[in-house]
Amino acid sequence: MKITVTIDHPTGDFQNRLLALLAEHATHVELDATWTVQRAEQYYRSLPKRARRIVKLSVAGDGYVASEDLRDDETTSLRGHSASLKRLLQRGAMRGLWPEDIHPPITPEGPGFGKVVGYAMDEDLVPVFFTAIQNVETEPEKWAEQRLTQVAALEKAVQAQGGTWDTRRAVTALSDAGHEASDKRARQILRDLAASGLLVKTDPDRAVYATKA
Known part of the structure; x- marks a missing residue:
C-alpha cells in the first residue's frame, strides 16, 4: 500500500506534530524528495x-x-x-x-x-x-493586471446598479464578478472610484459612498 500526502505551507503546532509523527515512523515513511x-x-x-x-x-x-x-x-x-x-x-x-x-x-x-x-x-x-x-x-505583472481588473469590475457594477456603496456591497459585487477581494482591497477600490469622480463619500467616518446624481 502506498499513500501520498501533500501539505502546502504547514505551520505552527501542526508542522511540529507532523514532523514528530514522521520521525516516529521513519522506517516506514518514504518522503517525496522530487x-x-x-x-x-x-x-x-x-x-x-x-x-x-x-x-x-x-x-x-x-x-x-x-x-x-x-x-x-x-x-x-x-x-x-x-x-x-x-x-x-x-x-x-x-x-x-x-x-x-x-x-x-x-x-x-x-x-x-x-x-x-x-x-x-x-x-x-x-x-x-x-x-x-x-x-x-510574472507575479508582479499578474498582480497589477488583477488589480486593474478588479477596479474595472467594480466600476461596471457601480455604473449599472447605482445607489449607495459600502465595503460589504463592494466585496459582494466583486465576488459576483468572479473576484475574491478582502475588505481592505474593496475599500481601496471605492476610494479609487471616488477619486475618479464616479462616487462621492457620504459618511466622514465610514467607507460609505454614493453615485453622483
Whole structure:
C-alpha cells in the first residue's frame, strides 16, 4: 500500500506534530524528495538577487552556466554563493518546504579550494525551474493586471446598479464578478472610484459612498 500526502505551507503546532509523527515512523515513511514547480518557486523566491541570476542563467544554458558568464566584470568574485545556496536549502527543509535529503537543484563545479568555474543543474530539472522562474517573475505583472481588473469590475457594477456603496456591497459585487477581494482591497477600490469622480463619500467616518446624481 502506498499513500501520498501533500501539505502546502504547514505551520505552527501542526508542522511540529507532523514532523514528530514522521520521525516516529521513519522506517516506514518514504518522503517525496522530487523538485516540483511549487518547490522550485519557493526556492527561487528565497534566493538573493545574484543567486537568482545563477539559477536563471543555468536554466537558460540547458543546465550549465560558466563563471565568465556570471561575472559583471573581471573583478567580480563568485566566492560565497555555494555556501549561501546550501544554507537556503537547509532553511527550506527546516520550514517544511522540502525534505532534508532533497538533492540540491544547482551545484558548483570547479577544481576545489573555493574556486568555481561554473554551476550545473540536472537536465530533468531545467523545465521545472524554467516554469517556476516564469511564474515568479510574472507575479508582479499578474498582480497589477488583477488589480486593474478588479477596479474595472467594480466600476461596471457601480455604473449599472447605482445607489449607495459600502465595503460589504463592494466585496459582494466583486465576488459576483468572479473576484475574491478582502475588505481592505474593496475599500481601496471605492476610494479609487471616488477619486475618479464616479462616487462621492457620504459618511466622514465610514467607507460609505454614493453615485453622483
